[in-house]
């Protein structure tokens with residue numbers, strides 16, 4: 089007998105990330121090949137025709153695990169009793185819009201969705217915020233969901249982590265799967281800090297294998313920070329398939345564990361590493377039994393501290409711009 093379908097809400101369902109994400113979810117890439125799912129697709133009223141087209145394509149794939157699809161423009165209907173939610177939909181920056189206006193427009197979306205999650209989502213649901221500015225959107229959501237465990241909310245920093253893994257593996261001529269203990273700290277923005285200090289490949293420190301501090305500081309760190317912009321310039325549109333892939337990677341590791349390995353997640357701070365409480369910030373974590381634990385007690389040198397301070401300062405600025 090098949091188990092009860094897992095209910096997965098996805099917002100921004102008519103958008104380009106979801107055009108990859110939904111098909112991966114329906115294929116069993118999150119819960120595995122024997123777990124049926126129900127998709128709850130949330131988008132704006134004016135996007136419902138486009139969502140209907142995506143639903144027709146999902147149907148035409150005849151995914152055996154996809155038991156039901158719900159289309160809605162009502163967050164409460166989308167989040168009712170869900171097991172997991174990918175919050176992808178957010179407002180892009182339009183002509184003449186300042187960053188502050190963008191923050192405010194998106195804050196409103198995540199306030200409404202936070203309240204709905206607070207009221208109707210399953211108490212053990214995992215909520216992953218992808219829509220930018222992802223970290224601050226997640227903080228807003230948490231602030232508006234006082235009865236929902238803030239540890240059940242994270243924002244996506246995994247795309248940056250995956251981007252850094254590939255560049256490091258290329259430079260060290262090893263497999264991406266050989267690398268452990270890479271950290272991406274901070275905000276999902278150009279201030280993020282891809283940190284190789286603790287990273288190893290097959291047990292050996294990557295900084296020794298690569299032995300090129302100039303490449304690390306002047307090439308790797310800025311390239312990872314600017315990768316999103318480079319993709320927009322090359323493709324004429326922002327990362328979509330790689331963002332969907334990272335969203336599944338982050339959620340899957342959070343649910344199913346990392347087998348003692350580190351990954352990076354943006355989670356609510358409890359003051360570790362001097363990150364102010366309440367900010368949602370990229371940190372090293374390990375996941376086990378459906379929960380994450382922040383890797384604590386790492387010694388940070390002056391360079392690491394200055395990079396971390398800069399990205400924290402930006403997160404504080406985003407928070408203050410909204411208050």
Ligand SMILES: NC(=O)C1=CN([C@@H]2O[C@H](COP(=O)(O)OP(=O)(O)OC[C@H]3O[C@@H](n4cnc5c(N)ncnc54)[C@H](O)[C@@H]3O)[C@@H](O)[C@H]2O)C=CC1
Nearest residue numbers: 100102103104105131135177178218219220222244247331
């Ligand atoms: N955290 C990360 O690493 C990454 C984040 N992103 C961000 O993900 C977001 C989505 O990207 P795309 O799919 O390319 O954008 P898109 O513009 O193609 O799609 C966004 C969708 O969200 C919908 N939407 C807007 N407001 C909504 C609301 N209140 N409720 C439900 N749906 C709503 C729109 O109607 C649209 O269908 C953007 O903010 C983008 O910057 C993109 C790549 C990586």
Ligand SMILES: O=C([O-])CC(=O)C(=O)O
Nearest residue numbers: 220247315316317326327
């Ligand atoms: O830069 C953007 O707008 C899209 C994004 O977040 C990324 O690709 O990392």
